[in-house]
Amino acid sequence: MGSSPLIQFAVTVAAAAVVSVPLAALLTPPDPYTQLLAVGLLLAVTLPVAYYLSYGGGYASLGAWVER
Template sequence: MLDSRLGRFMTIALAILVVAFPLTVLLTPPGPYTQAVVTGSLLVFVLPTAYLLSHPTIYLWMRERGE
């Protein structure tokens, strides 16, 4: 799944959301408006971050640094 760029993007985006979304639910007030604003802000952060981390040059650089 990590062989294609789309697979890397989806894996990274889901991994960030799996960690971040429960934290936002626990750490923000229970109001529906606040939850919607925080979730929207989270998506604005997650999608560009996952795109950057899944970019071929950055992904190869991270793999080289990890070895």
């Protein structure tokens, strides 16, 4: 991604939010409270993963793995 870690983190979290809302709608009952809980849990898991990818060298590792 070649940009600053802050921008990488923000893009990763935004992409996870875009994916988690429809995923929660598909996998949970049509109850708004349950869907909000599922989205919250998905984002709670996503934040540490996004932090590792952005600040812990995860994107660099993925880039090296893809270039093999």
